[in-house]
Amino acid sequence: MTAKVLQNGYFWPTLFQDVRNFIVKCDRYQRTRNMSHRNEMSQRPILEIELFNVWGIDFMGPFPQSTGHIYILLVVDYVSKWVEAISYAKNDVITVNKFLKRNIFTRFGTLKALINDEISHFINHIIAKLLVTEIKKILEKVVNASRKDWAEHLDSALWAYCTLYKTPIGISSYALVFGKACHLPLELEYKALWVCKKLNFNHNATRRARLIQLNEL
Structure with a gap:
């Protein structure tokens, strides 16, 4: 509209100031200004499912041989x-059936859907992101230089991931599944604050005893 006013030769002394004031008060512009395709949220369908109804499954590997294993079979609840996850020597159907029966069906019940890529490893983006950015990084921190002991540290890596706070769900996977926070025996041994509150310990006496222990080191 402003361009048409100028093109028709009309005189509007406060044109630019009026346009600026209009834009500042425009609700639609304020919501969308400075937004590019990079800043826009990707539109994805919302999948309404319950806990342990839908899992993603895939193999990871091959890796350097560790205790005779070169693959990791991993499943993730959506x-x-x-x-x-468990390490295996083969990535065949028998391995998958054995894993699902022992680790999924007998512990979490019958699934409504089991999603995989059917062709190559980790086209399933949820599992790919999980492995590349989380579990793989955890394993890299604990394995030795040869990286042949990764199978021995797999359980610890999974435990670390499941007890880690996750921003998208606002809680750790452990707390969401079991309904309580995860506490380690180490916290009980060193009298963490939650232990003092839970067991009605004397906070002051515990603090003094802890300071004495630290001074003795």
Whole structure:
């Protein structure tokens, strides 16, 4: 409209100031200004499912041989992001059936859907992101230089991931699944604050005893 006013030769002394004031008060412009395709949220369909109804499954590997194993079979619950994984020597159907029966069906019940890529490893984006950015990084921190002991540290890596706070769900997978926070025996041994409150310990006496222990080191 402003361009048409200028093109028709009309005189409007406060044109630019009026346009600026209009834009500042425009609700639609304020919501969308400075937005590019990079800043726009990707539009994805919302999948309404319950806990442990839908899992993603895939193999990871091959890796350097560790205790005779070169693959990791991993499944992820789509809601809680709970992870189950075991290392194997083969990536065949028998391995998958054995894993599902022992680790999924007998513990979490019958599934409504089990999603995989059917062709190559990790086209399934949820599992790919999980492995590349989370579990793989955890394993890299604990394995030795040869990286042949990764199978021995797999359970610890899974435990670390499941007890880690996850921003998308606002809670750790452990707390979402079991309904309580995860506490380690180490916290009980060193008298963490939650232990003092839970067991009605004397905070002051515990603090003094802890300071004495630190001074003795």
